[in-house]
Amino acid sequence: xxxxxxxxxxxxxxxxxxxxxxxxxxxxxxxxxxxxxxxxxxxxxxxxxxxxxxxxxxxxxxxxxxxxxxxxxxxxxxxxxxxxxxxxxxxxxxxxxxxxxxxxxxxxxxxxxxxxxxxxxxxxxxxxxxxxxxxxxxxxxxxxxxxxxxxxxxxxxxxxxxxxxxxxxxxxxxxxxxxxxxxxxxxxxxxxxxxxxxxxxxxxxxxxxxxxxxxxxxxxxxxxxxxxx
Amino acid sequence: xxxxxxxxxxxxxxxxxxxxxxxxxxxxxxxxxxxxxxxxxxx
Numbered sequence: 001x002x003x004x005x006x007x008x009x010x011x012x013x014x015x016x017x018x019x020x021x022x023x024x025x026x027x028x029x030x031x032x033x034x035x036x037x038x039x040x041x042x043x044x045x046x047x048x049x050x051x052x053x054x055x056x057x058x059x060x061x062x063x064x065x066x067x068x069x070x071x072x073x074x075x076x077x078x079x080x081x082x083x084x085x086x087x088x089x090x091x092x093x094x095x096x097x098x099x100x101x102x103x104x105x106x107x108x109x110x111x112x113x114x115x116x117x118x119x120x121x122x123x124x125x126x127x128x129x130x131x132x133x134x135x136x137x138x139x140x141x142x143x144x145x146x147x148x149x150x151x152x153x154x155x156x157x158x159x160x161x162x163x164x165x166x167x168x169x170x171x172x173x174x175x176x177x178x179x180x181x182x183x184x185x186x187x188x189x190x191x192x193x194x195x196x197x198x199x200x201x202x203x204x205x206x207x208x209x210x211x212x213x214x215x216x217x218x219x220x221x222x223x224x225x226x227x228x229x
Numbered sequence: 230x231x232x233x234x235x236x237x238x239x240x241x242x243x244x245x246x247x248x249x250x251x252x253x254x255x256x257x258x259x260x261x262x263x264x265x266x267x268x269x270x271x272x
Contacts, residue, residue: 024240039239039240046243208257211265218268
């Protein structure tokens with residue numbers, strides 16, 4: 001198992017390097033924005049990966065509510081935390097891209113605002129898990145995750161429902177939207193590489209969650225033994 | 230802000246965030262492993 005993880009780790013490192021090369025060198029230079037448009041190859045795959053992680057968190061939370069399964073709770077904790085990391089990348093790279101292109105760092109349009117709200121929801125989720133004590137923590141976190149996930153499709157649909165400063169959708173955006181075919185391979189390579197990185201981080205975070213659970217159980221056991229003596 | 234600088238900044242910041250998170254995970258692993266070792270020593 002350890003060997004398999006190490007092989008996957010090495011493959012991910014190669015994929016990330018190759019994907020960066022694709023985004024920085026192979027991808028064509030966009031006509032109006034120039035080289036700054038290459039931020040797209042980190043910004044969009046990070047957003048897609050964050051959405052997938054929050055979806056995994058949603059599914060794991062449902063499983064936990066139905067079965068009270070400790071492993072499902074650990075998966076939920078892991079996917080939410082890694083999802084927040086990827087969502088942070090989206091929220092930081094977006095303004096860095098916006099400043100030279102729009103002339104502003106931020107605007108309160110529907111896409112940007114709902115993305116910020118999404119990040120705040122999952123940060124609240126992590127704060128709840130971190131600072132709430134007692135047996136109800138996982139249950140409350142699962143409920144928050146299920147309601148919180150409602151914002152993901154809203155974020156996705158905002159650029160279809162509203163006129164926003166944010167560019168039109170890459171997929172299914174109708175006429176005058178979409179990507180030049182030569183931009184697809186760099187985009188998909190970066191998404192693959194970030195998804196592989198996300199898998200590694202989730203596996204590591206899951207393992208950490210289980211180890212922390214073990215420490216907690218041992219503390220409880222020790223306290224019980226102490227009170228019996 | 231110039232486009233080329235923004236591009237470099239965005240790619241750098243992405244890796245600072247990702248590597249920062251990896252470092253945070255590793256430090257938590259170290260702490261949990263030490264706690265588990267302490268339990269084993271206390272047996």
